[in-house]
Amino acid sequence: xxxxxxxxxxxxxxxxxxxxxxxxxxxxxxxxxxxxxxxxxxxxxxxxxxxxxxxxxxxxxxxxxxxxxxxxxxxxxxxxxxxxxxxxxxxxxxxxxxxxxxxxxxxxxxxxxxxxxxxxxxxxxxxxxxxxxxxxxxxxxxxxxxxxxxxxxxxxxxxxxxxxxxxxxxxxxxxxxxxxxxxxxxxxxxxxxxxxxxxxxxxxxxxxxxxxxxxxxxxxxxxxxxxxxxxxxxxxxxxxxxxxxxxxxxxxxxxxxxxxxxxxxxxxxxxxxxxxxxxxxxxxxxxxxxxxxxxxxxxxxxxxxxxxxxxxxxxxxxxxxxxxxxxxxxxxxxxxxxxxxxxxxx
Amino acid sequence: xxxxxxxxxxxxxxxxxxxxxxxxxxxxxxxxxxxxxxxxxxxxxxxxxxxxxxxxxxxxxxxxxxxxxxxxxxxxxxxxxxxxxxxxxxxxxxxxxxxxxxxxxxxxxxxxxxxxxxxxxxxxxxxxxxxxxxxxxxxxxxxxxxxxxxxxxxxxxxxxxxxxxxxxxxxxxxxxxxxxxxxxxxxxxxxxxxxxxxxxxxxxxxxxxxxxxxxxxxxxxxxxxxxxxxxxxxxxxxxxxxxxxxxxxxxxxxxxxxxxxxxxxxxxxxxxxxxxxxxxxxxxxxxxxxxxxxxxxxxxxxxxxxxxxxxxxxxxxxxxxxxxxxxxxxxxxxxxxxxxxxxxxx
Numbered sequence: 001x002x003x004x005x006x007x008x009x010x011x012x013x014x015x016x017x018x019x020x021x022x023x024x025x026x027x028x029x030x031x032x033x034x035x036x037x038x039x040x041x042x043x044x045x046x047x048x049x050x051x052x053x054x055x056x057x058x059x060x061x062x063x064x065x066x067x068x069x070x071x072x073x074x075x076x077x078x079x080x081x082x083x084x085x086x087x088x089x090x091x092x093x094x095x096x097x098x099x100x101x102x103x104x105x106x107x108x109x110x111x112x113x114x115x116x117x118x119x120x121x122x123x124x125x126x127x128x129x130x131x132x133x134x135x136x137x138x139x140x141x142x143x144x145x146x147x148x149x150x151x152x153x154x155x156x157x158x159x160x161x162x163x164x165x166x167x168x169x170x171x172x173x174x175x176x177x178x179x180x181x182x183x184x185x186x187x188x189x190x191x192x193x194x195x196x197x198x199x200x201x202x203x204x205x206x207x208x209x210x211x212x213x214x215x216x217x218x219x220x221x222x223x224x225x226x227x228x229x230x231x232x233x234x235x236x237x238x239x240x241x242x243x244x245x246x247x248x249x250x251x252x253x254x255x256x257x258x259x260x261x262x263x264x265x266x267x268x269x270x271x272x273x274x275x276x277x278x279x280x281x282x283x284x285x286x287x288x289x290x291x292x293x294x295x296x297x298x299x300x301x302x303x304x305x306x307x308x309x310x311x312x313x314x315x316x317x318x319x320x321x322x323x324x325x326x327x328x329x330x331x332x333x334x335x336x337x338x339x340x341x342x343x344x345x346x
Numbered sequence: 347x348x349x350x351x352x353x354x355x356x357x358x359x360x361x362x363x364x365x366x367x368x369x370x371x372x373x374x375x376x377x378x379x380x381x382x383x384x385x386x387x388x389x390x391x392x393x394x395x396x397x398x399x400x401x402x403x404x405x406x407x408x409x410x411x412x413x414x415x416x417x418x419x420x421x422x423x424x425x426x427x428x429x430x431x432x433x434x435x436x437x438x439x440x441x442x443x444x445x446x447x448x449x450x451x452x453x454x455x456x457x458x459x460x461x462x463x464x465x466x467x468x469x470x471x472x473x474x475x476x477x478x479x480x481x482x483x484x485x486x487x488x489x490x491x492x493x494x495x496x497x498x499x500x501x502x503x504x505x506x507x508x509x510x511x512x513x514x515x516x517x518x519x520x521x522x523x524x525x526x527x528x529x530x531x532x533x534x535x536x537x538x539x540x541x542x543x544x545x546x547x548x549x550x551x552x553x554x555x556x557x558x559x560x561x562x563x564x565x566x567x568x569x570x571x572x573x574x575x576x577x578x579x580x581x582x583x584x585x586x587x588x589x590x591x592x593x594x595x596x597x598x599x600x601x602x603x604x605x606x607x608x609x610x611x612x613x614x615x616x617x618x619x620x621x622x623x624x625x626x627x628x629x630x631x632x633x634x635x636x637x638x639x640x641x642x643x644x645x646x647x648x649x650x651x652x653x654x655x656x657x658x659x660x661x662x663x664x665x666x667x668x669x670x671x672x673x674x675x676x677x678x679x680x681x682x683x684x685x686x687x688x689x690x691x692x
Contacts, residue, residue: 111480138422
C-alpha cells in the first residue's frame with residue numbers, strides 16, 4: 001500500500017509506503033540514525049534490505065531527554081567525520097524522537113540533504129510519519145527548535161510494531177482515534193469493531209491514519225489553518241504532560257485524557273452529545289488508554305494553557321469535535337466555562 | 347525600485363526593495379539581530395522607521411569568527427527569554443554574516459518565523475539578499491550547517507553603504523561583475539563606464555545584480571542546476587581563502603582573483619578570447635580588486651579543490667565564461683590542463 005503526499009512545491013512530493021520495504025537501493029553514502037534499543041531489536045532487518053554505496057550507523061541513547069541541540073551537534077559531527085556530502089542520504093530508524101532529530105539534522109546538514117523515514121513505533125507511523133515537522137526540545141519547552149522539512153520517502157512496516165510494549169502501542173492508537181473523531185466517522189465506527197492484533201487491520205489503521213493526516217498536511221503545510229485540528233486533545237495533554245514532568249504518561253496517553261477533556265468542553269458548548277462523548281471515551285478505554293486525570297489545582301492548570309507556544313496572543317485555541325467526524329476551532333471560550341469543565345476532572 | 351522574487355511555492359514569494367525603506371510597520375514583536383559595529387553606525391536610522399508592538403535588539407560581535415552554532419544558540423536563548431512567538435518577526439541588520447545567521451535562526455525558531463533582511467554591505471545587498479541561503483561555519487568548513495529559508499522582504503538601502511570601507515565596497519562589486527560576465531553583457535559594458543560614487547549608478551548596480559541573481563534563484567532554488575553558475579570564480583576563491591586562512595583577502599577579493607583564474611582556464615579551453623579575459627581583468631582592476639595570486643605549491647592548491655563540499659563524487663565543477671555574458675559548466679577537465687593554468691599563477 002502507498003499514499004502520495006502532494007505539496008505546494010511539487011518537487012518535494014513523496015510517498016508513504018506501508019509494508020512495502022523489500023529492498024532499499026540508494027546510490028550514495030547513507031547514515032542510519034537510530035537509538036540503541038531499536039538498533040538492537042531491528043537493525044539487522046533494515047541492513048538486510050539496504051543496498052548503498054557506503055553506510056554509517058549513528059546511535060543515540062533511547063529517550064526524550066536526549067532530544068536536544070547537544071545530540072544534534074553530536075550527530076552533525078559524526079556526519080562531517082564520515083564525510084557525507086550533499087548527495088548523501090540520512091535514514092531515520094526509530095520512534096518520533098529519532099525521526100524528529102534525524103529530520104532536523106537532514107534539514108540543516110549542508111543546507112539540507114535527503115532524508116528517508118522508517119518509523120518503528122505506531123505513534124511515529126500514524127502521526128509523525130507525515131507532515132515534515134522536525135525538532136528538538138530545550139529548557140523552554142518541547143519542539144521549540146526545529147524546521148519544516150519533508151522526507152524523500154517514508155516506510156511504515158507493521159512488523160516493527162510486534163516488539164512494541166502494549167502501552168506504546170495504545171499511545172499510537174490514541175492519535176489514530178484523534179484523526180477519526182476529527183475527520184472520519186466511518187473510520188471511527190470501524191475502530192469500534194476492529195481487532196488490531198490482526199495484521200490486515202493494523203495495516204488498515206496505519207493506512208487510514210496516514211491518509212487523513214496527509215490530507216490535513218497537504219491543505220496546510222505550515223500549520224496556519226486546518227492542520228491545527230491535529231492538536232485536538234493536545235491543548236489539555238500538554239498541560240498534563242507538563243504537570244507530570246513527562247514521566248507519568250506517554251504522549252498518546254496524555255492525548256487520550258486530553259481528548260476526553262476537550263469532549264467535555266464540547267458537550268458544555270452543545271457541540272457534542274453526552275452519548276457521543278461516552279462513545280469516544282469507550283473507544284479510548286477499549287484500547288487500554290487512560291481517560292481520567294485528577295487536576296490538583298484548577299487555577300494552576302488553567303494558567304498553564306498560556307505557556308503553550310500554540311496559544312498566540314494569549315488566546316487559548318480549543319479544537320473541539322462537532323459531532324463524531326467534524327470539528328470546530330474556538331478561541332472565544334470564557335475562562336468561566338473552561339473552569340467549569342476542568343472542575344469535572346477534580 | 348523593487349524586484350519580485352517568484353518561487354515554486356508561491357506562498358513564499360517576496361520582494362526586494364531598493365531605497366524604499368521609509369516606514370516599516372510590523373504588527374507583532376520584533377527582534378533585530380545586528381552586530382555591534384553596524385548597530386553603532388546605523389541602528390538609530392532603522393529604529394526611526396520601525397513601528398512595531400515591542401522590539402528587542404540582539405547584537406553579536408562583528409566578524410566571521412562568530413558565525414558558528416554557539417552564536418546561534420545564544421541568539422535562540424535571547425529569543426525565548428524575550429518570549430517571541432510564532433507570529434513574531436526577526437530583522438537581520440548587517441552584512442552577510444548577520445543575514446546568514448539571522449536567517450538560520452528564523453528558520454529554526456519554533457520551526458520557522460518571519461524574517462526581514464536589511465543588508466548593510468554591498469556584498470550582502472547584491473548577493474546574499476536573494477536566494478535564501480542561511481547558515482554557519484564549523485571546524486570542517488564554511489556554511490556547512492544551515493538551511494534554505496526565504497525572507498519575507500528585503501530592503502537594500504544605498505545610504506548604509508556610505509560608511510562601508512573601500513575594500514568592502516569593492517568586494518561587493520566583484521560579485522556584481524561575476525553576474526554580469528555570466529549572464530549580461532550589457533551590464534558588463536555599463537560597468538566599464540559607470541562611476542559608482544553616483545547614487546543613481548549605485549542603485550542601478552544593486553538593481554541589476556539583484557535582478558540577475560533572482561532569475562538564477564527562481565530557476566533553481568535549491569542549487570541543483572543553473573544556480574551553480576553563481577559559483578563562477580568561487581571554486582578557486584575557496585582554495586585561496588583556505589590557504590590564506592580567510593585573513594588576507596575579503597571574500598569578494600578572493601572571488602575577483604578566482605574569476606581571473608577561471609578566465610585563464612576558459613581561454614585555455616577556447617571558450618574565451620585573450621581580449622575578453624583582459625577586458626574582465628581590467629574591469630576588476632578598475633574597481634580596485636586584486637586579480638593576481640602567487641600559488642606556493644601547485645599540487646597542494648589542486649588537491650584543495652576536493653575539500654570543497656560543492657565537488658560531489660570527486661569531480662571538480664568549473665563554472666567558466668563562454669564569452670562575456672555566457673557560461674559553461676564543465677566537469678570533464680583533466681588535471682593536466684588545470685595544472686597548466688595554475689602554473690600561470692606561480
